[in-house]
Amino acid sequence: MATLKSAGGPSVGVFDAGRFTAKLYSHRDHILVLIALLAIWHGLSLLLGVYWVGTPWGVAVRLYSGLLSGELLRHASYTFSEAMIGFVIGGIPAAILPFLLRRQPILTAILDPFMVGGYGSPKLALAPLFILWFGIGIESKIALVAFTVFFIVYFATQTGVRTLDPKLVQMAQVAGASESYVARHIIFPGAVPHIFTGFRIAMPYSIGGAVVAELISANRGLGYMIQLRSMNFDTTGVFVALTAVCIIVFITNWIVNFVEKRLLRWRPPSDVTAQKE
Amino acid sequence: MSVLLEVRDLAKRFATRAGREPSPWIIQGLSFSVNEGEFLTIIGPSGGGKTTLLNMIAQIDAASGGEIRFQSQLAPINDMKSLKPGLNCQIGYVTQEDNLLPWRTCLENVLFPLLVQGKLNDETRARAQTLIRAVGLAGWEDHYPHELSGGMRKRTSLIRTLVYDPPVILMDEPFGALDAQTRLQLQDDLMRLWNLGKKTIVFVTHDISEAIALGDRTLVLTRQPSSVAGEHRITIPRPRDIRGILTHPEFIELYQRIRAQVQ
Numbered sequence: 001m002a003t004l005k006s007a008g009g010p011s012v013g014v015f016d017a018g019r020f021t022a023k024l025y026s027h028r029d030h031i032l033v034l035i036a037l038l039a040i041w042h043g044l045s046l047l048l049g050v051y052w053v054g055t056p057w058g059v060a061v062r063l064y065s066g067l068l069s070g071e072l073l074r075h076a077s078y079t080f081s082e083a084m085i086g087f088v089i090g091g092i093p094a095a096i097l098p099f100l101l102r103r104q105p106i107l108t109a110i111l112d113p114f115m116v117g118g119y120g121s122p123k124l125a126l127a128p129l130f131i132l133w134f135g136i137g138i139e140s141k142i143a144l145v146a147f148t149v150f151f152i153v154y155f156a157t158q159t160g161v162r163t164l165d166p167k168l169v170q171m172a173q174v175a176g177a178s179e180s181y182v183a184r185h186i187i188f189p190g191a192v193p194h195i196f197t198g199f200r201i202a203m204p205y206s207i208g209g210a211v212v213a214e215l216i217s218a219n220r221g222l223g224y225m226i227q228l229r230s231m232n233f234d235t236t237g238v239f240v241a242l243t244a245v246c247i248i249v250f251i252t253n254w255i256v257n258f259v260e261k262r263l264l265r266w267r268p269p270s271d272v273t274a275q276k277e
Numbered sequence: 278m279s280v281l282l283e284v285r286d287l288a289k290r291f292a293t294r295a296g297r298e299p300s301p302w303i304i305q306g307l308s309f310s311v312n313e314g315e316f317l318t319i320i321g322p323s324g325g326g327k328t329t330l331l332n333m334i335a336q337i338d339a340a341s342g343g344e345i346r347f348q349s350q351l352a353p354i355n356d357m358k359s360l361k362p363g364l365n366c367q368i369g370y371v372t373q374e375d376n377l378l379p380w381r382t383c384l385e386n387v388l389f390p391l392l393v394q395g396k397l398n399d400e401t402r403a404r405a406q407t408l409i410r411a412v413g414l415a416g417w418e419d420h421y422p423h424e425l426s427g428g429m430r431k432r433t434s435l436i437r438t439l440v441y442d443p444p445v446i447l448m449d450e451p452f453g454a455l456d457a458q459t460r461l462q463l464q465d466d467l468m469r470l471w472n473l474g475k476k477t478i479v480f481v482t483h484d485i486s487e488a489i490a491l492g493d494r495t496l497v498l499t500r501q502p503s504s505v506a507g508e509h510r511i512t513i514p515r516p517r518d519i520r521g522i523l524t525h526p527e528f529i530e531l532y533q534r535i536r537a538q539v540q
């Protein structure tokens with residue numbers, strides 16, 4: 001699509017100035033808000049002292065040097081892998097289980113209070129337990145992330161399975177579809193948007209879960225970095241780690257949205273931003 | 278002609294919801310039969326239970342009492358679990374709502390039953406293309422349902438059933454949402470198709486003219502709880518000219534009689 005567009009346009013080159021400004025223009029509001037936030041931050045640092053809140057510029061410099069030395073990337077990739085492995089271990093079964101439980105109302109009813117409990121349990125309070133059970137290595141972080149992600153995706157998928165129009169199922173049955181055919185070709189595609197809603201909500205939680213577990217006990221990762229630096233009263237350093245967390249969240253969110261858009265091309269655009277493209 | 282489908286003393290009420298009045302009888306004491314190769318049209322007031330009746334014949338819903346016999350096989354009563362929707366593809370059902378799969382394109386929706394039944398081949402594909410052209414959907418094959426108009430979706434759902442050629446077809450107001458021109462065209466096409474294959478069709482409509490123009494026999498249903506208010510044999514010779522039929526003397530007479538019966 002993109003190549004077609006630029007080929008038809010007036011400027012075809014390595015750097016398409018028109019496209020770039022158009023893109024910049026479409027993000028104008030984001031940039032304005034970002035600048036405003038940075039200005040407020042800078043103002044606060046003047047007001048309260050650099051010692052307490054750091055400065056945007058100081059954080060940028062440290063971020064850069066952290067990237068150059070490779071230290072930041074090492075910790076970030078550690079946190080990132082915990083989050084992703086946990087996401088897969090928790091998310092995939094959670095996206096499958098509601099389909100298996102679809103025809104088991106009794107089992108679903110038995111499980112339900114436990115699912116609600118697991119969904120509502122404070123994950124911060126669970127982190128020490130997981131560390132007790134799985135040690136201070138990567139396993140306990142993955143376990144916490146998987147636990148967090150599981151319930152979010154489970155309930156989102158369950159909603160998808162339950163809200164599907166039964167008339168579509170009947171239509172397929174009249175056309176001769178078996179139970180398993182209906183599950184694979186009607187219920188599943190109908191639930192995919194809900195599964196992705198679950199994924200999109202769970203993704204930042206998976207990063208957050210990994211960081212929280214590292215905060216409590218770890219010798220690597222962004223959470224560990226935050227913990228260590230705050231003990232040393234290195235406010236700027238804490239902000240650097242937090243910024244890295246935010247960047248990872250942005251990237252993973254973008255990936256989920258990208259895959260979702262690819263898989264759900266059949267959906268009508270539901271909001272204004274989607275129509276802009 | 279042999280009786281293919283027999284409905285006797287049929288009764289239906291839906292389950293009462295907690296905290297509500299006991300639910301009313303939607304259908305009570307409804308009896309009729311359909312011969313093999315017959316085109317039966319059914320007319321009745323809105324909310325009278327026509328869709329409910331077709332659902333029970335197609336076995337996606339269970340009757341509460343009475344009998345539904347298809348090729349001398351009884352449908353289960355009050356037992357959702359042992360229903361056999363579509364009776365192994367012997368009964369096709371064009372539902373009142375289009376019920377298209379939103380994640381499949383127009384063409385993929387039309388091909389869906391063939392895919393399910395493992396009958397997708399060059400021949401059936403060609404048949405699907407013919408039907409798509411016949412209902413004026415050529416050029417729209419790759420559009421998703423939300424990109425089609427209500428009438429186009431209706432036409433898609435119509436040919437989705439025609440494409441696998443079930444011996445019996447139930448149709449619930451298939452031409453309701455269409456303009457007069459397209460409607461006439463599709464009525465013509467349906468007539469031709471029926472003349473060719475001698476299918477059995479049970480066709481629900483609100484439109485008295487349509488009921489007379491298409492049918493061998495018209496059944497008029499009463500208000501809820503619905504039963505048969507009247508039955509009219511239509512002997513206007515075939516092939517009929519759908520456009521010219523409105524002035525046929527038998528048509529005019531039937532129209533008056535049926536209108537007096539429709540409440």
Ligand SMILES: Nc1ncnc2c1ncn2[C@@H]1O[C@H](COP(=O)(O)OP(=O)(O)OP(=O)(O)O)[C@@H](O)[C@H]1O
Nearest residue numbers: 291303321322323324325326327328329330373501
């Ligand atoms: N699933 C259901 N649960 C409870 N009541 C229902 C259900 N489906 C239909 N009804 C009731 O059954 C009655 C008949 O409905 P039905 O859809 O069969 O009418 P209809 O004759 O097809 O009407 P229309 O011509 O408007 O399509 C209505 O009063 C409706 O409220």
Ligand SMILES: [Mg+2]
Nearest residue numbers: 327328373449
């Ligand atoms: Mg109806």
